[in-house]
Amino acid sequence: MAFTLEVVGKGFRLKGADNKREIDVSPAQAKAWQEILDRRAREQGLKNSEELLANVKIAVPEAGDSQFKIGKQYELSDTDTMLMIDGNVQFANPDLIDAYHEGSLNPDFVLVPTMQPEGAPSAIDAIKAPASTPDGRKDAVKTYLGEHSGSVEERTNAAVALMDSRADFGSPELQAPRLKEIMDVLVEPHEGEDARKKIVDALKQHSWSSTDGKAMDDKGMDDKGMDKLISEHARAAYGIQ
Known part of the structure; x- marks a missing residue:
């Protein structure tokens, strides 16, 4: 099951779906990931990664994951899963997402919707x-x-x-x-x-x-x-x- 990206100070870590496994990432990874997330935020019409992370969760796939499986993991409805897939335009095929490997500077980040703007x-x-x-x-x-x-x-x-x-x-x-x-x-x-x-x-x-x-x-x-x-x-x- 996919990891969830968490912000820790000025860096990041990955937390397993069982809430037991945690992977701290290196400063080099954190810098590269920050740039990717800032770019994803701009693609969504948001200012930066901080605003992005206030509105979505970031899933990082393990072996065998697909966006469909990630939708179920985060308890999205079928309709919301399809909207999530449509919104993750960086993937040509929802099944072709790469499993995370240690030290990766460019993992496949899947944006999972979590909330609506206030009002x-x-x-x-x-x-x-x-x-x-x-x-x-x-x-x-x-x-x-x-x-x-x-x-x-x-x-x-x-x-x-x-x-x-x-x-x-x-x-x-x-x-x-x-x-x-x-x-x-x-x-x-x-x-x-x-x-x-x-x-x-x-x-x-x-x-x-x-x-x-x-x-x-x-x-x-x-x-x-x-x-x-x-x-x-x-x-x-x-x-x-």
Whole structure:
């Protein structure tokens, strides 16, 4: 079973799934791993590895591990496991991850989702309330996103949290309609449901970087401008026409 990466001071160690085995890594490994994790954080639209580790667990595979097995180890649902696999874009095949070997400077790090950014649960409660109306749900989404509009990155993270597969919108058949309602607020309608679905999937995976180029030029941009920019980045990263 996979090791879990733990931060120890300015370094790292690996802890076995049985909570008994621990492997301290060398300073050279720690330096190389820090660079990798900082890069993974930027790919997720986060500032650095510290912010990354506040939102995910890092699994390091042993012999025989796959991402599917890691999902079960961390008690993810099948849906969340698939989202985890989609988000770990560094692996061409979820089964082809390398087992850790002593002294490795470039191990296969698997990012395992663990939590939603603060604020999403209350918005979800408002959306799924039995007495909610379409206009009421729209207002709840607008209010929630409006509280997370300090930057494109912050607003995107808020949208991703709201659409997280662990969100309980009530009965299962309400999941897809509620996600569409959220997207109706976040992204203006595009030509065809297929294009809309791709944008939804891109934002849910959140494996594209919104920290380069035009995304950083968001000073004074209103919510509509941010939403347009988020949509454009999702389209560019995933080849959405």
